[in-house]
Amino acid sequence: MDQRTRIRRTTSAAALLFALTTAATACAAVAGGVEGKPGAAGLRDPYFPRLGNGGYDVTHYDLDLDVDVRTGGDELRGTATITARATQDLSSFNLDLAGLDVTGASVEGRPAAVNRAGSELTLRPDADVEDRLREGRTFRTVVHYSGAPRTITDRDESEEGWLKTADGSLALGEPTGSMTWFPGNNHPSDKASYDITVTVPEGLTAVSNGEQVSRRTAGDRTTYHWRATEPMASYLATVAIGRYTTKSSRTPEGVEVFTAVDPKVARASGPVVARIPEVMTWAAGRFGPYPFASTGAIVDRREDSEYALETQNRPVFPGTPSTGLLVHELAHQWFGNSVTPETWQDMWLNEGFATYAEWLWSEDHEDTPTRESFDVAFANDLNWAFPPADPPSAAELSAPPVYGRGAMVIEKLRQAVDDDKVFFALLAGWAKEHRHGNASTEDFTAYAEKRTGQDLGELWDTWLYGDGRPEDPDAQVTP
Known part of the structure; x- marks a missing residue:
């Protein structure tokens, strides 16, 4: 979303x-x-x-x-x-x-x-x-x-x-x-x-x-x-x-790609929509096998809705999506659609992971390390309104901390692991362990500590549950 x-x-x-x-x-x-x-x-x-x-x-x-x-x-x-x-x-x-x-x-x-x-x-x-x-x-x-x-x-x-x-x-x-x-x-x-x-x-x-x-x-x-x-x-x-103008094709891995595009935006959205197989292949390499039998997109006119949404198998876009938004909504097929939150309080498990997928795409395709994306998010005051795992009300479930600070949690986990082979195995393992099921924030923190063998309590206290922005972006403990 x-x-x-x-x-x-x-x-x-x-x-x-x-x-x-x-x-x-x-x-x-x-x-x-x-x-x-x-x-x-x-x-x-x-x-x-x-x-x-x-x-x-x-x-x-x-x-x-x-x-x-x-x-x-x-x-x-x-x-x-x-x-x-x-x-x-x-x-x-x-x-x-x-x-x-x-x-x-x-x-x-x-x-x-x-x-x-x-x-x-x-x-x-x-x-x-x-x-x-x-x-x-x-x-x-x-x-x-x-x-x-x-x-x-x-x-x-x-x-x-x-x-x-x-x-x-x-x-x-x-x-x-x-x-x-x-x-x-x-x-x-x-x-x-x-x-x-x-x-x-x-x-x-x-x-x-x-x-x-x-x-x-x-x-x-x-x-x-x-x-x-x-x-x-x-x-x-x-x-x-x-x-709609509809089209059916397949990814190199054999997953069906079905797209439905409003003719009014077909020309503008064509190049981005054509990248779905490329994004899917990349995402499977990062997060593990795609969990569904088909993928794709529904692209309407910009005025038809106010936001994109990760509807299962084929997300909805109002007008031509950016490549980053395409990556975000397709990443949700792993994080949010296959691994679905236990309650709405666990929303950051959807949006934090999907936002981090955008950071990973930028790292792999635009030479922008995830640490640079982290620094931009860290500097954004909006990301510090509340802890991502504890929005103050339903009004804030889709507010910036759930996205930006949620992604910061994942980056801090990557830094704590300090081994990309272990880190990416952890991401794919999370998607595999809860494939087609539900999971809570507590499930994720316990899983990460089990897979890494580390006590990550200070990381969670600071970045997931802590109030306010740490003075040091490299901090792992509550100030």
Whole structure:
């Protein structure tokens, strides 16, 4: 993701409604006679406590979307088939869904009662299927929904969710926006595989994550089916609808490269987009084998979105990206997409590593040592507003310290190791050890100390958790 500021809004009224809904659901479970207890209506994330849901783990989403693209606002009709495994005996469970109307739901083929409180959708299954909701069992939920998918505007006026573009639409989900176009367990800790089928007016192209399975036209509508078999966090899911010029090729290693470029920016972006195979080969040499079956890019017009985003398999760019931005978003496929943060507090593991990838690219291709990039970041006052591992609020999750100071942490680790062979083996080993999983800051610090055999506590205290800028850029200890 490129650098921007994000914020989460909560109110006391919403908190009260949340509490009342949870209590009502618990009572309903007892009255209905279904064994078990309700799944939590939030995962208590440090910055977004109501995001995500407890009591189950999603293994697969099958999303069938029919989109009527309109100038004033799209209309979407969707069916979400969600396969999940119960992590407790469930009497009811929640899904995150914002704005759209639910027209029906079922669990294991039986109608389920549906209650709605803001973006919390509570499903209470029929008592006849209670055995399928016992801990460890797999169950299938189907939700039918429709309406005008909304755009979420944050306090900094950046937008996510379902965005209107010059010739179509674009869905961006970090950190909360995916719930504007499909119901799910909207937290990075619950990753799943996806099938995303999108039907649009003939003449438009629908691009999503993974690999294209099929394309078929019936009458004046065209249906595109995309499949992402590797686990993906919900915030990395995307749908891009427009009049794209598409191209498919392969890297020297055999990875599919699929690009979708708005014709208005095709000429300007062509030389940079053509470097994707080169960047991928370089990144694999630094970070280990590419963790997905395909890569690529979606390039829209500059005015279509306010930022680039590392959507899985093919990041989204507003207008022609610089080579550095291309490197940044493709590095996220290792750091953020394959190794995904356990909570949003671990955001620096995404952005610090991706920023450091830019520094490495400059070192390898522009004769700019990473120490020089470190010195520039060290001199930037904005990078010292707070420790990268402890943003003061959700508003600062994409602020400069998460990027610049996060990258400084990695450079200080390189200096502490003082052996590039060991250091780059450490980076590739981190990506390998947590491939397609989740990891926390504590996981990374423990991993680095185990791999290096060093006590790095002073490094973490100064560069990862310390307040203020050290007087000496070579300092390893808290001043």
